């Protein structure tokens with residue numbers, strides 16, 4: 226058997242691999258969230274809509290046909306496996322596609338269909354017969370821009386003569402050239418250069434402008450300023466849309482500067498809960514007993530997959546190596562990996578190539594992978610002072626409505642961390658049952 230775990234931090238002799246992982250940047254989180262999710266999050270939460278213009282027709286559609294799209298576009302949507310609009314789409318699309326165009330600010334968590342909504346809008350607004358940029362979408366990073374481009378390309382696959390241009394690092398154009406693609410997707414700095422400095426295209430000729438991931442955008446130095454400078458060059462007729470996964474004060478202020486008279490749509494985030502989760506703990510004397518427990522549990526993971534959380538990279542790497550030596554297929558994900566490495570490990574896990582993914586704190590919220598049925602806390606989450614980190618516990622283990630069915634959490638606890646377990650129990654008001662690992666297969 227060939228060991229399949231990848232990305233050992235010890236291979237290159239990384240000097241301080243027992244450090245706790247640094248949290249991911251907002252951009253990295255956002256990207257990973259996009260990749261990890263295969264499907265749509267169908268939120269049960271209500272939409273909150275703030276109408277700017279009381280006379281604007283605000284209705285919602287339950288089908289894509291009702292939007293009277295170009296047949297080629299409808300074909301693209303169906304080929305992507307979209308049968309009906311998501312919640313945010315059913316409200317946003319009629320307004321986004323209305324004539325005259327309406328500006329919009331929309332907030333809903335990652336995975337609810339925002340990208341698909343604005344891609345559709347751009348595609349239905351641009352004229353493929355005209356060979357110059359008409360739609361522009363700004364994204365905070367190279368990787369996020371590529372993600373969007375892939376959606377636009379797929380959705381617009383049947384529209385003849387339509388093409389997309391990336392304005393991101395690595396892309397270059399000869400001086401004096403003009404861009405002929407109808408849609409540009411890029412990062413603010415490059416777009417500003419191309420539009421203003423080199424005049425590869427005319428910003429005032431755009432008819433539709435999208436700013437995606439506004440919350441990530443403002444977290445990146447310079448992006449906000451560049452975006453505003455781009456916005457100032459648009460014609461007053463250009464439709465402006467801004468999307469964000471969160472909607473705090475800073476995002477709101479940025480949105481106000483960017484988007485004149487918008488219709489504002491907000492979809493509340495679904496709360497995670499421990500309601501359908503069976504929580505257990507196993508008492509272990511030391512790390513070797515913890516290892517024994519994991520190996521017993523591995524033996525009974527027949528349906529679904531498991532995630533194991535460790536406190537340090539060193540423990541994570543140690544555990545991965547030991548399990549791999551036993552011939553088990555495990556993935557290891559920790560902070561020192563590049564985004565590309567993380568993505569490939571996550572992809573493998575999502576495809577089921579590994580049954581177990583071992584990770585440090587980094588990704589607690591990113592991985593709402595449906596098939597994860599068991600979460601093992603090899604170490605309980607604690608804060609800097611050694612107290613229970615209940616929020617992280619909830620992100621690791623809690624589920625939102627979509628995954629509502631059931632899940633199992635197993636906490637490996639030694640004498641020293643028993644008090645953390647008690648704190649967690651108390652915080653959530655839910656009992657965590659003692660589990661004898663020998664009986665683990667009786668626990669449904």
Ligand code: ADP
Nearest residue numbers: 263264265307309311335336337338339340341
């Ligand atoms: P967001 O931009 O809010 O993160 P996306 O537009 O990327 O959300 O959509 C999340 C996932 O759901 C993607 O995998 C996308 O292909 C899928 N999706 C989007 N809209 C629909 C729909 N109407 N029906 C089915 N799947 C959809």
